[in-house]
Amino acid sequence: MVTETTALLLSRAHHGRVGLRTNLREHWNLKFAPPRPDVPGTPMVRLMTDPSDGFAAHADNSTERGSSLVELVIGTSIVTTILIALISAVTRQSRLRKVDEEVNLAMIACRNALEELRDMPFSSLASLHDSGFDIPGTNGGPHGLAPLANDDDGLPGHFAVVVDQSSSGEILYRVTLAVDWSGSAGKQHFELSTLVAERKA
Numbered sequence: 001m002v003t004e005t006t007a008l009l010l011s012r013a014h015h016g017r018v019g020l021r022t023n024l025r026e027h028w029n030l031k032f033a034p035p036r037p038d039v040p041g042t043p044m045v046r047l048m049t050d051p052s053d054g055f056a057a058h059a060d061n062s063t064e065r066g067s068s069l070v071e072l073v074i075g076t077s078i079v080t081t082i083l084i085a086l087i088s089a090v091t092r093q094s095r096l097r098k099v100d101e102e103v104n105l106a107m108i109a110c111r112n113a114l115e116e117l118r119d120m121p122f123s124s125l126a127s128l129h130d131s132g133f134d135i136p137g138t139n140g141g142p143h144g145l146a147p148l149a150n151d152d153d154g155l156p157g158h159f160a161v162v163v164d165q166s167s168s169g170e171i172l173y174r175v176t177l178a179v180d181w182s183g184s185a186g187k188q189h190f191e192l193s194t195l196v197a198e199r200k201a
Contacts (some may be wrong), residue, residue: 095184095185098183098184098185099183099184099185099188101138102145102181102183102184102188103188103190105135105136105137105138105144105145106135106145106156106157106179106181106188106190107190107192108136109133109134109135109136109144109157109179110157110177110179110190110191110192111192113133113157113159113177114175114177114192114194117175117196118196122196122198122199125161125173125175125196126161126173128159128161128175129159129160129161129162130158130159130160131158131159132151132153132154132155132156132157132158132159133155133157133158133159133177134155134156134157135156135157135179135181145179145181145183146181146182146183147180147181147182148180148181148182148187149182151180156179156180156181157177157178157179158177158178158179158180159175159176159177160175160176160177160178161173161174161175161176162174162176164195170197170198171197171198172195172196172197173195173196173197174193174194174195174196175193175194175195175196176191176192176193177191177192177193178190178191179191
């Protein structure tokens with residue numbers, strides 16, 4: 001009787017250990033087994049076999065952020081350089097246009113002075129030597145051009161009348177009209193010369 005009871009208990013204990021081992025193995029396989037597409041609901045477990053994977057991903061993100069910052073700095077530098085070049089070109093073009101306008105005013109004033117000079121008596125031409133005249137502005141008003149700081153009479157235009165040729169009582173004058181002014185490009189100069197002889201009746 002004791003022998004049969006002992007054998008029965010050992011048999012139950014053996015089957016219990018086998019069942020427990022079987023349940024543990026099934027639980028392990030269910031939790032860590034690779035996913036099976038033919039069995040829906042099978043859990044997917046990703047094992048990190050290389051501890052450096054997380055650091056590599058973090059390094060990749062840092063590299064991307066660093067590259068983006070470098071690209072932003074380079075792009076900003078390029079745009080700034082282009083803007084500076086455009087502003088310089090526009091400023092230079094505006095200054096050149098202003099210089100052209102000033103030269104045009106000086107040229108028009110000299111031509112008008114020559115026309116008035118031709119209507120003067122020939123004998124009074126010599127008296128114009130070393131005298132000054134004003135340069136009208138674009139609207140015809142006075143002081144279109146500013147004289148130099150050391151100008152004596154405060155007028156940018158000046159006459160120079162000299163004898164070019166003289167023979168048998170006839171005189172040929174060389175009349176030079178010069179304009180010196182302080183403009184947008186600094187000190188500027190323009191002059192126009194012509195020969196004037198006495199008209200015969």
